[in-house]
Amino acid sequence: MSVFLHRLRQMARMMVGVPDYDVYLRHMRECHPERAPMDRTAFFRERQEARYGGKNGGKCC
Known part of the structure; x- marks a missing residue:
């Protein structure tokens, strides 16, 4: 997949x-x-759960 399509897909997923x-996996490794x-x-x-349940706001660090 081209970089452009990857970024476009990522932005679309974030919008919804x-x-x-x-x-997440990259964050965990780093x-x-x-x-x-x-x-x-x-x-x-x-x-x-973090988005709709209001546990900790979705932040780990």
């Missing part, structure tokens, strides 16, 4: 509030290498 699992990342299903559920 769909979390980006690849960005900022929390000692922690195991959530699988895709757990990540999506956690993001939905």
Whole structure:
């Protein structure tokens, strides 16, 4: 996939509030290498809870 299409897809997902699992994985590798990342299903559920359930505002650090 071209860089342009990747960025376009990412922007479209952000506009409708769909979390980006690849960005999450990159964040975990860079900022929390000692922690195991959530699988895709757990990540999506956690993001939905953070967005609609109001737990911690969706911020880890």
